[in-house]
Amino acid sequence: MNRVCEILGIEKPVVQGSMTWITSAELAAAVSNAGGMGILGFNAGQTEMTPDPIETAERMRAEIKKTRALTDKPFAVTYMMPMPGDVFGEPLLNVILEEGMKNIFVLGFGFDPAYEAGVIRGLKEKGLTVLYRAIDANVIGSKMIEEAGADIIVATGADEGGGVSGSNTVMGTFSVVPMIADAVNIPVMAAGGIVDKRTAKAAKALGAEGVYCGTVFIASKECRAAQACKDQIVNSKASDLLQFKDGGNIWRSLPTAAAKRAFDAHINGEGGEAVAKYMNEHGGLCAGQLFGDLENGVNCTSTAIDGIKAVRSCKEIVDDLTEGVEW
Ligand SMILES: Cc1cc2nc3c(=O)[nH]c(=O)nc-3n(C[C@H](O)[C@H](O)[C@H](O)COP(=O)(O)O)c2cc1C
Structure with a gap:
């Protein structure tokens, strides 16, 4: 139990990262039931996109209800920082509030922190607990997001899976996590290349108060990713990427x-x-x-896939990520 656990209302400071297409009620609930926190990502539970913003939000409402049926523990929904002209954010936020969600995961960009801070202030005024992750984490932006009232910042290094920041200075987890942890007083969670107890311990040593993991949860029994995708992860090396x-x-x-x-x-x-x-x-x-x-x-995937040696249950993964770590 530490600050991250207290803020999110969970037992173990492990969060399953937002991942487009492959998250679902089953995955989020499995991580939450294991003592961590699951997140419903873009297209959670879906097999195709709809261009209709209301339909998109209603699909997320259905997935929230489905998750609630599988767990009574906290989980979160992904909210993309709405940029000018965005039509998806408002209906989704309405659903998040109508469904009484407490925790929200905000994916920011990091290049216009003054604007993003304003959005965070608005979410805090609505009573939400905000877990914020910038694609491009930086010190000035993180301080402004903290000032705006965000509860937790996720600092992501380029070891991560999915899209990696394309800015000029691409920093690894070992550089980003201490940089952000030194800059803010709110808890920082580490993301990028964390797949087992060794990497979780390293995250703690870097100043993180929890771990935020994507790739390792793709290779979980409860993830709806195809078996061929999971097998390829387990059987591959980072040098194959x-x-x-x-x-x-x-x-x-x-x-x-x-x-x-x-x-x-x-x-x-x-x-x-x-x-x-x-x-x-x-x-x-x-x-x-x-x-x-x-x-x-x-x-x-992440560059840390050599550490993923089998498809495990979310409980086995969460237990591994917290074993022997004095959070
Ligand atoms: C396949 C894949 C898709 C992802 N999609 C998203 C996304 O839609 N939104 C988001 O905020 N992060 C996304 N991420 C990033 C994860 O939330 C997380 O930050 C990252 O996976 C952490 O690094 P790791 O993969 O080394 O654990 C994605 C990651 C992966 C592996």
């Missing part, structure tokens, strides 16, 4: 046919648009991870 950059982010995928095309486009200097096209033209992350199509899709 192909790295490429689209317009905004760096991505790393295990070697699917689509990833090889995106990688070649990157190496040949065809530009971010071409890279994004090859990565996503046949379904991208949804095809690779949700449906297990390792030809047409991509399987983006």
